[in-house]
Amino acid sequence: MDTPRRVLIVAYDGAQILDIACPSGALEIANGYGARPPCTVELGTLGRRAAHSSSGIVLGAERGLETVTGRLDTLIVVGGAGCEGAAADARLLEQVRRLARHSRRVASVCTGAYVLAAAGLLDHRRATTHWGWGERLAEHHPDVAVDVRPLYIRDGNVYTSAGVTSALDLTLSLIEDDHGPTLARTVARELVAPLHRSADQAQISTSLAAPPPEDGLVRDLVGHIAGHLAEDLGPAALAARAGVSPRHLTRLFRAHLGTTPARAVRVARTEAAARLVRSSGLSLAAIARRCGFGSAETLRQAFLDHYGVTGDRLRRMPDMPPARPAPAQQTPGA
Template identity: 40%
Template sequence: MPPTRPCRIVLLAYQDMNLLDLTGPLQAFASATRRHSADGSPLYETIVASAEGGLVASSAGLAVMTVPLTALDGLDIDTLLVAGGCAGDTYFAPPALVDWIRLRAPMARRVASVCTGAFMLAAAGLLDGRRAATHWEWVARLRRLHPQVQVDEDKIYVRDGQLWSSAGVSAGIDLALALIEDDYGHRVAIETARQMVVFMKRAGGQSQFSAPLSAQARENGRFAGLHAWMAANLDNDLRVERLAEQAGMGARTFARTYVAQTGCTPAAMVETMRLEAARRALEESEQPIKAIAAATGHGTEQNLRRVFLRRLGTTPGDYRKCFSAASTPTLSSGA
């Protein structure tokens, strides 16, 4: 059942927060309300609050107007969302906000964080023994400061019961869309994403990195040109010999160097890139699955199906039903 309207979302702001960590989810909730409240009953009521209220400067330099925490006394809070961000390389969780979260979080239906906002939830003791996500640059520090938290270093967002957390910056929008879907169903979330020109409603299980970007982060961009060429030629011959030729190396030297630099074999990278391309096509287009299989280098629909089952545990058809922007399943009642 969807929540009682309007669903009150409190977003916590503080000095040097990341602006998009706050405004990305805020815009998603506003877009959902604007697009789906034709009957005059808004889906969401959003409140941006800080410890003392007033203008709070973000790390981008733009200040955001907030209400003080005292203005929330006596108000029911459906969802409490904490933005991330800080001025330097050390995250400082404001004690006043930590104490308030510790007090009010148990009374909210759910609690969420974006990026380093997970540090604040952890400081309040909410993530002890729970799974959580944060920006990839902060994973090691979160584990070191809060070893009782089960940090998932790769996921865009993670849900553990009533606790939600996401990676950094744009992942906050993915998190907000997931919250909207949890409240009002797939169609409302997808149409909100399309309204915001977010072309893919990414699942939480998707990686923070694309396959080539992740590889480039490990190998300092040595094969960046090759990866770009591979991405543009997925339906061509991408055997090791052809890749070696493109890289200007002998096949054996290329294979050995590639594994040493990227941590995976050329064949594994090809499969991952082809899988990513097939997923994007299923999410963003209405092409027949047979055509997608051919265009992404899988050859046949059966080959594509085998890769999906082995890597994702689902079929291409079922994946499209879950994540396609063209999919419009029935709304939850009341949406």
């Protein structure tokens, strides 16, 4: 049996309840769709005291932070109106530092970055937080390279995310890191969320922008492509799923997406692979398998065609490069 991944969410009085619900809810759904190994998610506070959230809802803690021992997979510190008080609590900071030393990765949601910074865990790292709090964080912690533009930032094994619902984007990224893009997309659809946004990339691939709502067939295929990147997505397979001929499928894609089925699939795979290259330590060969490419060399060529850079270069760049314009489509007889 797989050993569960232990996830501990750290709360305190004045915590934002959405900062807790977004990661815990997404991980619960991932478990339900077969995440292996699954996660166990616990809420921890100092002394196992109930946390009075900023909305007035009182949350019962499952663990006292002082009693948590052993390895953790992920330590998540949430934000909220009480973040500055939490960042000034020496006992809380001591426990956060101790637990971080025994965690595979550490993350903050929104102004939870204040707690990580006060604990010294963001020193000499690039980090983000809610856009309205970034200047104050930078003033109080000059050793932190604060950047409020991205939705989330990974620096080594430390992740920070922007305001509130960006916690969902971060969690979907962690699910993708651990289990692949198919499960991450499945969780996003279950949450009725947009196909999840990467830290430094447009929310939805331009080649797979949502078609008109009345065209249910194309809409279904777009979702199927996004959630099944490692499967057979050739024109014949997609046409069979839609119950149309490959020729008619091509006409539909040209009319509603401005591209061919084959190119739409290649772009979706390439952009998913780019997110993994920039947010994970997986090899190009492993990423190629997860995203439906036959080999690392095929993926390398896809990156060159789409971004003009190799995977290694993409991983080292500070920002995601823009996609190259799609080649002009030839008209019949041209």
